[in-house]
Amino acid sequence: DSGVTQTPKHLITATGQRVTLRCSPRSGDLSVYWYQQSLDQGLQFLIHYYNGEERAKGNILERFSAQQFPDLHSELNLSSLELGDSALYFCASSVGEGTSGYEQYFGPGTRLTVT
């Protein structure tokens, strides 16, 4: 158990809908990262937050947004869902702000299925 929690574990929804994925980092970690894992794209970095502030953006669609709250938990919002958004979404946390070599610890993921 990495100490990173994600809810829900599974999500099945229809095209055009909006969903929210939630992540709680390990105790003491200030950085939260979101990644998408799909068969065709592999593991792709989406976005990084440090202590409530956005620090870096990766291949994140405009339909997707995220935030980190004062209690350090984070939410990833996916809207106008398309079939191609079906994937495993991981949250990871680390103690550093991203410029150091601290490892990231991953949650169990949320499997999103868009029908």
Add this chain to the structure above:
Amino acid sequence: AQSVAQPEDQVNVAEGNPLTVKCTYSVSGNPYLFWYVQYPNRGLQFLLKYITGDNLVKGSYGFEAEFNKSQTSFHLKKPSALVSDSALYFCAVRGSPLYSSNTGKLIFGQGTTLQVKP
């Protein structure tokens, strides 16, 4: 461009034999390198990292990795494989800090499935 390559989709090894999972990288500046393992329906589990120092890095569950700067490689190794080591292994490099958009970003290889047979 920054990238990680895992040239083998699958590695098969008999239990008790040594194993190697290959990884090469391309990144600007000094690389920060990581290995993760993913079991079915689970998240990624951190195994080990190279930041600086000795080229041979020891990690969890008896795994180690050898950093080779001239060959830009970071191969994962284990002297004696176990059936329970069968899983999907990912090599990753942290994005170069020369670019602010890379802060903290991990760039992953495509993954290598390790199959250890009894």
